[in-house]
Amino acid sequence: MKVNNINILFFLFLMMAVGTTSAQQDPNYTFYRFNMNLINPAFAGAMDKTNIGLNVRSQWASIEGAPETQSLIFGTPVGKNVGVGLSVINDKTFVENQTSVSLDFSYKLKLNEGNDLYFGIKGGFASYDVNTDGLMTYGIQQDMSLMDIDGRFNPNVGAGLYLKNEKYFLSLSVPKILTPDRLEQSDGLARLGVEKVHLYLTGGYDFLLSENVIFKPTALLRYVSASPISLDLTTLVEFHERFGLGAAYRLDESVSGLFLFRTDWFDIGYAYEIAVENPIRGSDKGTHEVMMQITF
Numbered sequence: 001m002k003v004n005n006i007n008i009l010f011f012l013f014l015m016m017a018v019g020t021t022s023a024q025q026d027p028n029y030t031f032y033r034f035n036m037n038l039i040n041p042a043f044a045g046a047m048d049k050t051n052i053g054l055n056v057r058s059q060w061a062s063i064e065g066a067p068e069t070q071s072l073i074f075g076t077p078v079g080k081n082v083g084v085g086l087s088v089i090n091d092k093t094f095v096e097n098q099t100s101v102s103l104d105f106s107y108k109l110k111l112n113e114g115n116d117l118y119f120g121i122k123g124g125f126a127s128y129d130v131n132t133d134g135l136m137t138y139g140i141q142q143d144m145s146l147m148d149i150d151g152r153f154n155p156n157v158g159a160g161l162y163l164k165n166e167k168y169f170l171s172l173s174v175p176k177i178l179t180p181d182r183l184e185q186s187d188g189l190a191r192l193g194v195e196k197v198h199l200y201l202t203g204g205y206d207f208l209l210s211e212n213v214i215f216k217p218t219a220l221l222r223y224v225s226a227s228p229i230s231l232d233l234t235t236l237v238e239f240h241e242r243f244g245l246g247a248a249y250r251l252d253e254s255v256s257g258l259f260l261f262r263t264d265w266f267d268i269g270y271a272y273e274i275a276v277e278n279p280i281r282g283s284d285k286g287t288h289e290v291m292m293q294i295t296f
Contacts (some may be wrong), residue, residue: 025182025195025196025198025224026091026175026176026198027057027067027069027089027091028057028232028250029055029057029071029289030057030234030248030256030258030271030273030289031055031258031269031271031289031291032202032218032220032232032234033202033204033216033218033234034053034267034269034291034293035053035055035071035073035291036162036171036202037053037073037074037075037085037087037104038055038071038073038087038089038175039160039171039173039175039198039200039202040120040160040161040162040171040172040173040175040200040202041085041102041104041105041106041120041121041122041158041159041160041173041175042106042118042119042120042160042161042162042171042173043075043085043104043106043118043120043160043162043171044075044076044083044084044085044104044105044106044120045075045076045077045078045082045083045084045085045106045108045118046075046083046106046108046116046118046162046164047075047295048077049076049077049295049296050074050075050076050077050295050296051073051074051075051076051293051294051295052072052073052074052293052294052295053071053072053073053074053291053292053293053294054070054071054072054073054291054292054293055069055070055071055073055289055290055291055292056069056070056071056289056290057069057070057071057287057288057289057290058287058288058289059273059287060275060285060286060287061285061286061287061288065093065094065095066093066094067091067092067093067094068091068092068093069089069090069091069092070089070090071087071088071089071090072086072087072088072089073085073086073087073088074086074087075104080108081107081108081109082105082106082107082108083104083105083106083107083108083118083120084103084104084105084106085103085104085105085106086101086102086103086104087100087101087102087104087122087124088100088101088102095130095131095183096128096129096130096131096182096183097128097129097130097131098126098127098128098129099126099127100124100125100126100127100156101124101125101126102122102123102124102156102158102175103122103123103124104120104121104122105120105121105122106118106119106120106162107119107120114165114166115163115164115165116163116164116165117161117162117163117164118161118162118163118164119160119161120159120160120161120162120173121157121158121159122157122158122159122160122175123155123156123157123158124155124156125153125154125155125156126153126154126156126180127151127152127153127154128151128152128153128154128180128182129151130182130183152180152181154178154180154181154195155178156176156177156178156180157176157177157178158173158174158175158176158177159173159174159177160172160173160174160175161173167205167206168203168204168205168206169202169203169204170202170203171200171201171202171203172199172200172201172202173199173200173202174197174198174199174200175198175200176195176197176198177197178195179194179195179196179197180194180195181193181194181195182194182195196224196225196226196227197224197225198222198223198224199222199223199224200220200221200222200223201220201221201223202218202219202220202221203218203219204216204217204218204219205217209237212239212240212241213237213238213239214237214238214241215235215236215237215238216235216236216237216238216244216246217233217234217235217236218233218234218235218236219231219232219233219234220232220234230250230251230253231250231251232248232249232250232251233248233249233251234246234247234248234249234258235247235248236258236260238260238262241262242261242262242263243259243260243261243262244258244259244260244261244262244269245258245259245260246258246259246260248271248273252276252277253275253276253277254273254274254275254276254287255273255274255276256271256272256273256274256287257271257272258270258271258272259271265294265295265296266292266293266294266295267291267292267293267295268290268291268292268293269290269291269292270288270289270290270291271288271289271290271291272286272287272288272289273286273287273288273289274286274287275287
């Protein structure tokens, strides 16, 4: 019997996509430095300006059902020390679709002349849907506990700290503390699991190489319980505070190239990512991410 190559690709992707739900469950971002609201509520108001941002990420382009994430962020200072924000994330991975809406609140504590420390809390909810018929189509067995998982609304809360200096920043956050039910896969069986807590430690430093050239390395350490630690290393060289070129490496996962264009009120960036180890190599057209931000 002749086996359709497309079906094989879909099956390999399904096992990979569903399998990762037992480890890291939140989406990755190459432009995490510009989307800090998504992982740290303390960042709301930290820009000292109102900012509205949009991030679109399409993973493993050309593969039907591959992960897609659209994110909208808003942050603004209110008064001298208070900031508020909003983040909306729509994340779809084959049979799963989750949309979350969160409100952020931050308070600034001035440590000294050069350093400000922001405390943040996040609260919101997420709608979670699973197309269990999609599992049956590709021969993945499912536990009966999945029958009632579709269409849930799950509340959640988060917290974070953000240290800001003119030359560097340091961020520590847990964007979602509660652990609602969700799909989990192991040994070819899809069953009811729980959302895992994600801890993010992020930092960066700006090196002035010349009057018009700034070197901006950043790092993001992501810890998920019962999973290997994930590390993102990103370098960006910015020219005349207008153009930026850089590269990123996610440990044992992917490499990326990124481009950034900036004005006094508008930023736009594009990143192209290639997986280091990819069972669907040849059909995968890479991962694309676009970031846009308005400040005023």
